[in-house]
Amino acid sequence: MTLHNLLSGLDYECLQGSTDCPIRQIHSDSRALKAGDLFICISGFKQDGHDFIAAAMKAGVRAIVLETETTYHAAVGAPICRPPSPAENVSIIKVADSRHAMALIAANFYRHPARELKTIAITGTKGKTTTAYMIHAILTAAGYKVGLIGTIEVIIGARRIPAQNTTPESVLLQRYLREMADAGLDMVVMETASQGFKLHRTAGILFDIGIFTNLSPDHIGHGEHADFNEYLECKRMLFRQCRTGFVNKDDAYYEQIIAGHGCEMFTYGMGPSADLYALDMELYRGGGDLGVRFRLGGLMNFSLSVAMPGRYSVKNSLAALLCCHHFGVSEEIICRALMHIKVKGRVEMLNVSDDYTLLIDYAHNAMSLNSLLMSLREYGPERLVCLFGCGGNRDRARRHEMGLVGARRADLSIITSDNPRDEDPAAIIADIRAGSIAGGGAFVEIADRRAAIAYVLDTARPGDIIVLAGKGHEDYQEIKGKKYPMDEREIVEAWKKSTPTSS
DSSP: OBHHHHTTTOOOEEEESOTTSBOOOEESOGGGOOTTOEEEOOBOSSOBGGGGHHHHHHHTOSEEEESOTHHHHHHHSSOOOSSOOTTOSSEEEEOSOHHHHHHHHHHHHTTOGGGGSEEEEEEOSSSHHHHHHHHHHHHHHTTOOEEEESSSEEEETTEEEEOSSSSOOHHHHHHHHHHHHHTTOOEEEEEOOHHHHHTTTTTTOOEEEEEEOOOOSOSBSTTSBSSHHHHHHHHHGGGGSEEEEEEETTSTTHHHHHTTOOSEEEEEESSTTSSEEEEEEEEEEETTEEEEEEEEEESOOOEEEESSOSHHHHHHHHHHHHHHHHTTOOHHHHHHHHHTOOOTTSSEEEOSOSSSEEEEEOOOSHHHHHHHHHHHHTTOOSOEEEEEOOOSSSOTHHHHHHHHHHHHHOSEEEEOOSOOBTSOHHHHHHHHHHHHHHHTOOEEEOSSHHHHHHHHHHTOOTTOEEEEESOTTOOEEEETTEEEEOOHHHHHHHHHHHOGGGO
């Protein structure tokens, strides 16, 4: 494909060379470059791609996209040829925003695969992953060939690829979409994080459906969002980038989210003012399992059960149901799929004992942990036991907040290690301890997470609800820059095998 074709739809200035040159591949990582490639200089949080122009030239790139031409002059020791000369070996393209340009170039390079699929995008502070898996399960049961791109993994047919980001960088995202289209998939459901919008990862895609779950202060700070207003603005970008929107009408920021939307809009919620709503909600518990039953009103009218606990599971279900209603999925298929739904690391129940409930969840900050524990408290456990830690190399204030929530919401907190990264686990636990003491709750400290899990299982009592919080779908523990295998499911299974009376 020629550079001219790749630049279709962009505002740019050709500073040197010709746009008629062929391009082999596109990259923003200078280490991956080969002769004939296009190098896109991205100004990142830790490194600036403009600093690697000399390395790109050495690799034999055919073209460079940049934001500041002075960096090229500094790298090669010569000014850019003016006026542009087709004879120059390297074409230099200047754009206002390299990330936005990269997204459009990637869409052109992979021949706009999103146009060959039905695309479903989900945004919100919480519930994106669960809602995505619900939609994937229901539509798959209905006979559609459905791909998934999200926090846990990318699913393309039988292939499952571990995810690095909730929303992949634009080049990788477009490559995944092309693979899905070429594999004959009908549609894709994907999580679209606020960072994905801020960094233009989804630019060039007009989604068929956009879904908003909820909004609360999160992801604010260095390397994320400057403030809550920026966070909100990035979330509502979805409804200027989709054909049809499904929105949680009960959310406190509903009006702000839909402001300026450019799509057909439908709502869901817990009352008849929404287009689809839930009635007669009932929590159920039995044999170590937790779930919720409710009746639908508005666009759909039937009763169903969801094999996931909590009121928020109802909201996630409503979002998924509204989406699947759009595709004409039957009541029977919906009920069967949600009755057996299971999402890795999202209130994921493990079959250990009929006497108590054990579940794993990704709650790794005070807000999500508070929501989880309040929801589980509604099931009336004899004891609510919560095992958790905090990640290293993060804001220390979060640790105190986590300790405070655990102390106030659980009957017993087991403070342990999460991903300490470059920090001393004991120092992290000390920060959590301060919050636990302030909250006045009972707690135990066991730094080794495996030993902590064994402790809660050894001391479990009939009627307990026990949650292993923080790791969720992760199957590793990061210590001193290295990831060590650690899957809580395997730890629990090993405990079961060593404790015959556990079943």
